[in-house]
Amino acid sequence: MIYFVGAGPGDPELLTVKGQGLLQEADLVVYAGSLVPEAVLGCCRHDAEKIDSAKLALEEIVSLMIGAYRQGKKIVRLHTGDPGLYGAIGEQMKELDQQGIPYEVIPGVSSFLAAAAALKREYTVPGGSQTLIVTRLAGRTPVPPEQALDKLAAHKGSMAIFLSVGMADRVQEELLRQYPPKTPVAVVERVSWPEQRIIEGELRQLTRMVQEAGITRTALILVGDFLKENGKSLLYDGEFQHGYRQD
Template sequence: MIYFVGAGPGDPELITLKAYRLLKKADLVIYAGSLVNPQILEHCTAGTEIINSAHLNLEEIVALMTAAYAQGKLVVRLHTGDPSLYGAIGEQMDLLEQKGIPYSIIPGVSSFLAAAASLKREYTVPDGSQTLIITRQQGRTPVPTAERLSSLAVHRATMAIFLSAGMIEGVAAELLEEYPPDTPTAVVEKASWEEERILRGKLQDLEKMVKEAGITKTALILVGNFLSDSGRSQLYDREFSHEYRSSQQ
């Protein structure tokens, strides 16, 4: 079997038990270059073949997986975070299906979840934003016109922006078209890694603070009042009844 495995955000302990067991049993691990913390590869056993995919193209990666599968080996294709978010696994799965090779996907902890934990914030705030938009700035990889940052910002919902720190000038300009200048923002570089860095400020200062910090990649940009607002959920309110508890007035 071939397994697409989420390596989590970086902390080597933030992988699932299933991912850990697969790394222990794997004959071949192909990992996504500098995006995966090398400490995670220490979960592999001696003798496991470990290949960095940073210098390989799609066909070369699939050829390695296919050859190992033909030899009866257990293959782990290790992607950062969760494979379903900007993991580029679709084209790999398409080629495997064309060859009739079975595969399975093991989800992982995404960096946007690790970032919220580091910030000690809740994306969905009672009586506040109930929507989280996960997106990216248009770069060499285009995005649909309706999904440009300026279009999504109309909702003024909580936003987590991936893969865009190197284009911070454009990110800030598009967000400022709709969000108020004093909207809280945060940038989390390498969420959950030992060298994690967190920047906090207002949207009007986003470009300046990111450039001054020299952050250009491996960072998540977070925007929204969730960074400053808090609320109280009715779920545990003593005066709120539900299926499992009667109100106490």
């Protein structure tokens, strides 16, 4: 079997129990070296073959996995965060489907969830935003025109923006078309890694904040009033009735 495993945001203790178990059993681990820290690979057997996929093309990665599968080996394809979010696993699974090779996808903790935890914030605030938009700015990878950043920002929801910190000036420009200049922002670099950094400020300051911090990659941009508001849920209000608490 081939397993696509979400490595989580970086902290090896944020691997799922299932993901950790598969890493401990794997004969071959093909991992995204630029994004998966060495500490996560510490979960592997000492005699397991570990190959960094950073310099490999799709065909080489798939060939490695298929070759090991046909030798009866247990394979983990280790992706950062959760494989279902900017994981680029679709084309790998298509190749395996064409070869009739079985695989399974094991979810992981996404960095946008770890970032909320690091900031001690909820994306959905009682009495405030009930919507979270997870997106990215168009760059070398295009974005459908109707999903342009400024159009999504029109909803005024909470936003988690991936793969865009290197274009912070464009992010700021597009968001300011919809959000007030004083809208809270946070940039979370390498969340849950030992070198994690968090910088906070206002949208109008975003470009300067990122430049002064020297952050160019591996960081999330979070935007919205959720960064300052807490709200109060009705769920635990003594006057609020529901199926488990009635007069």
